[in-house]
Amino acid sequence: MSVPVPPLVVRRVLRDPLWPVLLGALALLLGLLALPLLVLEPWRRRNRALRLVRLAVAGIAADLGILLGCWWLWLRHPPWRRDPVAWREQHTALLDRRLTTVLQVAERTVGLQLRTDIPPVVARTPHPLLVLSRHIGSGDSLLVAYLVAHTFGRTPRVMLKRFLLWDAAADLLLNRLGSYFLPPRRVNVAERDRRLEAFARSLDAHDALILFPEGGNWSPRRHAASIEWAEQNGNPALQEWIRDHPRVLVPRAKGTQQMLEDSPDLVPVIIAHHGLDRTGSLGQIWRAVPLAHPVDVVVRVVDRPRSSDLEVVDLWLREHWSQIDRWAGELAAAVGEQPPPPSRLD
Numbered sequence: 001m002s003v004p005v006p007p008l009v010v011r012r013v014l015r016d017p018l019w020p021v022l023l024g025a026l027a028l029l030l031g032l033l034a035l036p037l038l039v040l041e042p043w044r045r046r047n048r049a050l051r052l053v054r055l056a057v058a059g060i061a062a063d064l065g066i067l068l069g070c071w072w073l074w075l076r077h078p079p080w081r082r083d084p085v086a087w088r089e090q091h092t093a094l095l096d097r098r099l100t101t102v103l104q105v106a107e108r109t110v111g112l113q114l115r116t117d118i119p120p121v122v123a124r125t126p127h128p129l130l131v132l133s134r135h136i137g138s139g140d141s142l143l144v145a146y147l148v149a150h151t152f153g154r155t156p157r158v159m160l161k162r163f164l165l166w167d168a169a170a171d172l173l174l175n176r177l178g179s180y181f182l183p184p185r186r187v188n189v190a191e192r193d194r195r196l197e198a199f200a201r202s203l204d205a206h207d208a209l210i211l212f213p214e215g216g217n218w219s220p221r222r223h224a225a226s227i228e229w230a231e232q233n234g235n236p237a238l239q240e241w242i243r244d245h246p247r248v249l250v251p252r253a254k255g256t257q258q259m260l261e262d263s264p265d266l267v268p269v270i271i272a273h274h275g276l277d278r279t280g281s282l283g284q285i286w287r288a289v290p291l292a293h294p295v296d297v298v299v300r301v302v303d304r305p306r307s308s309d310l311e312v313v314d315l316w317l318r319e320h321w322s323q324i325d326r327w328a329g330e331l332a333a334a335v336g337e338q339p340p341p342p343s344r345l346d
Contacts, residue, residue: 004184005165016067019168030057048289051109062098066169070176082281086339088206091156099146106139111290116151118299122269123153125301128203130266131260132317133282134248134324135212137276138285146174146273147176147297154208157199159255178202193258200262209259210267213251213317219280221269225248242319245325247277253314259310266303271296272324274331296331328334 006015034053066125073094077087106112122129129152133144148156158179165181166169177180180199183192204208216222223242226249242250260266275295279285305316 003166004125005162011165011168011171013277016168016172023060024163026208027057027060030060036240053284054109055102055106058102059192062102063167063169064203065098065101066094066173069098069170070169080279088155088177091173091207092149093178094246095145095156095173096149099142102142103146109290111292113291113294114297115294116145116162116297118151119301121301122299123151125267126205127265127267128263129154129208130207130256130263130268131164131210131271132251132256132268132320133210133212133271134218134328135214135216135274135323136218136247136273136280137326138279140217141210141212143273143276143295143297147271147299148208148210152208155206157203157207159199170182175320177346178207194257195303198260200259200266203263203266208269211255211259213248213253213256213321215252216249217280218247218249218277222249245322247328248321248325251314251317251321253310253317256317257308257310257313260313268302270302270320270324271297272298272327274328277328277332298327310325 005011013323024233030053034050051295068090072089073090077083079088103112104116118343129148131144131148133140135141145158147156155177156311157177160170160174160179160181162181164174164186178199182197183195187195200209227242230236230242238250260268273295275291276294278288302320305312
């Protein structure tokens with residue numbers, strides 16, 4: 001059961017002013033933790049703990065920087081003389097700067113190396129983008145947001161789970177950028193559809209809507225659970241598809257279909273990445289640091305499905321996810337990475 005998100009007035013009046021204090025306390029705790037590591041870790045070859053503490057502090061600093069930046073932009077652009085274009089551009093630039101800093105720290109501390117294959121047509125497309133990304137490993141959602149803001153030159157518009165509103169920086173920044181937080185369960189289906197349609201129709205040529213069709217980060221357990229679900233629901237074809245694609249989860253078509261239907265100008269863009277596969281849990285992160293191989297990112301503009309019918313979009317997504325699974329397998333084999341363990345539930 002998810003924890004209810006406080007009302008907007010409570011978040012703005014009580015939570016937001018306390019957020020810097022909470023972040024400062026957390027950074028202080030991490031700093032105190034780092035003191036003994038400064039003595040012990042230099043004698044250890046990989047210095048894992050110290051690297052991760054430094055990266056965590058950078059993440060806290062980015063979160064605080066976004067919150068303070070949002071406050072400063074409100075003072076510079078009060079509602080009675082606000083230019084909507086400048087308002088959007090400066091918030092996008094704020095996100096870009098903070099994510100760029102975090103990635104630079106990740107390069108120095110955990111050995112992150114980005115290798116990207118992004119055709120120029122992505123930035124030149126004169127329509128809103130529908131960015132559909134593989135979802136695996138820690139931080140891949142931030143990586144996609146960075147690519148959208150920094151490389152594509154677009155405003156990231158994201159569909160997010162409601163619990164992320166607990167983070168004051170995400171709450172302020174992403175709401176100002178026009179992201180869509182899923183409504184509470186008490187909201188009826190008709191109202192949900194109306195809100196989604198309004199969200200889709202609000203997209204313009206400066207925007208990129210980010211979706212992760214798999215619905216959650218890939219893990220062996222989730223992969224096994226999806227096989228079991230297909231078996232229990234009497235769908236042997238889907239069960240076979242999942243078994244034949246061990247590096248991805250089956251993409252869910254409903255959100256993609258609704259966006260394509262409600263926004264005829266959307267241009268689909270597929271993002272596949274490899275290199276964060278073994279960073280899905282704290283234990284995996286610990287074993288992976290410092291990263292031994294680069295993180296490869298491939299971006300492709302693809303044709304829209306031939307119609308916005310749900311079944312057509314479902315097959316269209318599976319075709320592209322089959323390509324991602326094959327590409328990720330080829331890259332893994334090239335660096336000598338072992339295939340994922342057999343999917344099973346404990």
